[in-house]
Amino acid sequence: xxxxxxxxxxxxxxxxxxxxxxxxxxxxxxxxxxxxxxxxxxxxxxxxxxxxxxxxxxxxxxxxxxxxxxxxxxxxxxxxxxxxxxxxxxxxxxxxxxxxxxxxx
Amino acid sequence: xxxxxxxxxxxxxxxxxxxxxxxxxxxxxxxxxxxxxxxxxxxxxxxxxxxxxxxxxxxxxxxxxxxxxxxxxxxxxxxxxxxxxxxxxxxxxxxxxxxxxxxxxxxxxxxxxxxxxxxxxxxxxxxxxxxxxxxxxxxxxxxxxxxxxxxxxxxxxxxxxxxxxxxxxxxxxxxxxxxxxxxxxxxxxxxxxxxxxxxxxxxxxxxxxxxxxxxxxxxxxxxxxxxxxxxxxxxxxxxxxxxxxxxxxxxxxxxxxxxxxxxxxxxxxxxxxxxxxxxxxxxxxxxxxxxxxxxxxxxxxxxxxxxxxxxxxxxxxxxxxxxxxxxxxxxxxxxxxxxxxxxxxxxxxxxxxxxxxxxxxxxxxxxxxxxxxxxxxxxxxxxxxxxxxxxxxxxxxxxxxxxxxxxxxxxxxxxxxxxxxxxxxxxxxxxxxxxxxxxxxxxxxxxxxxxxxxxxxxxxxxxxxxxxxxxxxxxxxxxxxxxxxxxxxxxxxxxxxxx
Numbered sequence: 001x002x003x004x005x006x007x008x009x010x011x012x013x014x015x016x017x018x019x020x021x022x023x024x025x026x027x028x029x030x031x032x033x034x035x036x037x038x039x040x041x042x043x044x045x046x047x048x049x050x051x052x053x054x055x056x057x058x059x060x061x062x063x064x065x066x067x068x069x070x071x072x073x074x075x076x077x078x079x080x081x082x083x084x085x086x087x088x089x090x091x092x093x094x095x096x097x098x099x100x101x102x103x104x105x
Numbered sequence: 106x107x108x109x110x111x112x113x114x115x116x117x118x119x120x121x122x123x124x125x126x127x128x129x130x131x132x133x134x135x136x137x138x139x140x141x142x143x144x145x146x147x148x149x150x151x152x153x154x155x156x157x158x159x160x161x162x163x164x165x166x167x168x169x170x171x172x173x174x175x176x177x178x179x180x181x182x183x184x185x186x187x188x189x190x191x192x193x194x195x196x197x198x199x200x201x202x203x204x205x206x207x208x209x210x211x212x213x214x215x216x217x218x219x220x221x222x223x224x225x226x227x228x229x230x231x232x233x234x235x236x237x238x239x240x241x242x243x244x245x246x247x248x249x250x251x252x253x254x255x256x257x258x259x260x261x262x263x264x265x266x267x268x269x270x271x272x273x274x275x276x277x278x279x280x281x282x283x284x285x286x287x288x289x290x291x292x293x294x295x296x297x298x299x300x301x302x303x304x305x306x307x308x309x310x311x312x313x314x315x316x317x318x319x320x321x322x323x324x325x326x327x328x329x330x331x332x333x334x335x336x337x338x339x340x341x342x343x344x345x346x347x348x349x350x351x352x353x354x355x356x357x358x359x360x361x362x363x364x365x366x367x368x369x370x371x372x373x374x375x376x377x378x379x380x381x382x383x384x385x386x387x388x389x390x391x392x393x394x395x396x397x398x399x400x401x402x403x404x405x406x407x408x409x410x411x412x413x414x415x416x417x418x419x420x421x422x423x424x425x426x427x428x429x430x431x432x433x434x435x436x437x438x439x440x441x442x443x444x445x446x447x448x449x450x451x452x453x454x455x456x457x458x459x460x461x462x463x464x465x466x467x468x469x470x471x472x473x474x475x476x477x478x479x480x481x482x483x484x485x486x487x488x489x490x491x492x493x494x495x496x497x498x499x500x501x502x503x504x505x506x507x508x509x510x511x512x513x514x515x516x517x518x519x520x521x522x523x524x525x526x527x528x529x530x531x532x533x534x535x536x537x538x539x540x541x542x543x544x545x546x547x548x549x550x551x552x553x554x555x556x557x558x559x560x561x562x563x564x565x566x567x568x569x570x571x572x573x574x575x576x577x578x579x580x581x582x583x584x585x586x587x588x589x590x591x592x593x594x595x596x597x598x599x600x601x602x603x604x
Contacts, residue, residue, distance in 0.1 A: 009543075009544060009566060013544075024144065024147070025140065025144045026144045026147050026148045026151065026169075029169075030151075035168070035172050036144075036168070036169045036172030036173065036175075036176065037171075037172030037173070037174070037175025037176055037179075038172075038175070040140075040172075040176040040179075041175065041176055041179030041180070044179070044180065056139075067146065067147070067150075068139075068142060068143040068146050068147075069139075069143060070140075070143050070144070070147065071139075071140045071143065092544065092546050092562060092564060095546050095548065096544065096546040
């Protein structure tokens with residue numbers, strides 16, 4: 001576990017937001033309250049470190065709904081492990097960005 | 106919002122994104138631009154109210170687009186592996202002091218550049234002899250209005266007045282002033298008695314000015330503005346002959362900018378013997394009062410029972426020059442006093458020192474906290490002094506009562522709201538590392554205030570403390586409290602990570 005990257009609080013918030021189902025850049029901004037100039041660079045670094053992966057939505061789906069296609073993000077296996085460690089590192093993380101199940105409770 | 110405006114803002118936002126994308130490396134440019142445009146579309150859609158569009162949505166969209174520049178710079182940095190946020194500086198005490206010092210430096214530079222501020226902040230330029238008053242006929246008359254005729258001045262001077270041991274007279278006219286007799290713009294010329302500058306005296310500005318007529322021609326003193334504008338700042342003008350209206354006079358000197366604080370705003374002073382003073386013209390009388398007269402002054406005013414043979418009711422009022430020559434420091438001190446007096450009305454003056462446990466920070470930690478607070482206050486007061494002068498004398502070349510009121514008001518508001526900010530900022534700084542606590546998290550629900558706890562938790566990013574701020578102050582939890590985290594928490598916050 002010594003080789004696990006230690007996440008800054010910002011990055012941990014983004015991972016937590018993605019894990020709770022906020023898979024687009026704007027929804028992550030909305031959930032974390034972080035500005036665009038912070039969120040996207042942080043996501044690029046997380047992607048570089050292979051903690052998250054990204055994929056463009058199929059154009060046909062976007063065309064059917066008459067909107068531009070979006071890029072969405074998801075946690076990788078390494079990202080999930082790192083997030084779990086970050087939740088211990090930042091005990092308030094889950095309270096700040098609760099999962100949908102926790103919110104419904 | 107009109108469709109045309111909406112369309113213009115949309116175009117501007119697309120332009121911002123296009124510009125930002127030019128900063129991104131070429132191979133990633135298309136991907137970034139596509140993502141930004143897609144997110145912008147969804148963002149506007151999410152922010153806009155149903156059935157229309159609002160400024161709030163457009164503002165959020167523009168903020169999003171401006172953030173693209175930060176993204177682009179970051180992308181370049183990631184590629185070069187040399188871009189990192191410096192978390193240790195963000196929100197730190199050093200950063201706060203750095204910004205305050207920057208504002209202070211800016212206001213100091215402005216104060217140095219603006220002529221009005223420069224004059225005002227050097228009281229030695231306009232100091233006069235103590236015990237001088239401006240005589241006027243009525244207590245309620247504006248002291249800048251001329252009220253005494255030349256004849257009355259001569260009568261006053263001819264008879265011994267109780268409490269007065271020196272009198273000088275001047276009246277204002279509009280006349281041309283040039284080396285020849287050809288037409289020139291008219292300037293405000295003060296026709297003054299010879300002893301005017303000797304009576305004012307006291308400063309280096311007036312010390313070298315004449316009291317006697319040299320070579321038969323009356324001496325004239327030019328203002329700095331007139332000298333620079335009509336005589337192009339020529340130093341050889343001293344001793345040369347000029348014409349004031351149709352009267353020839355010899356230039357005796359140039360009065361430095363801001364030296365003249367008496368009413369009338371003169372551009373030149375023509376010194377004449379008392380015999381040539383116009384009897385009917387109304388002007389100003391400057392009087393020097395004796396020690397006995399000074400003892401009778403009340404609220405910078407002195408009632409003088411003037412003895413004039415032809416006018417038994419010639420009572421006069423002497424108004425002290427102190428108001429005109431006190432300088433900005435007195436006003437500043439008064440405004441600061443008022444601001445500190447009013448501070449408890451707009452914010453609590455508590456620093457939120459209470460904590461959950463019996464833990465107390467070390468003496469050095471406490472000391473550094475107080476030093477930081479003192480440094481902020483000193484910087485704020487310095488900023489208030491210079492910034493208020495900059496604001497008040499921005500467009501003024503010298504003294505004016507309006508500028509003094511502006512200085513009073515601006516100092517008061519800068520100090521009042523600046524102190525409020527200082528206290529709020531201090532309350533939100535970790536007592537251990539003086540960094541601002543961040544990541545506010547809402548805890549509990551308002552409906553459970555009386556059974557549990559409802560409020561906001563903020564954390565120190567270095568892991569020293571948690572700050573608990575009650576959502577609804579109660580008798581058992583009225584103010585914020587600090588929770589000091591023991592060493593077992595330290596590993597959770599140690600080191601900097603990615604992102």
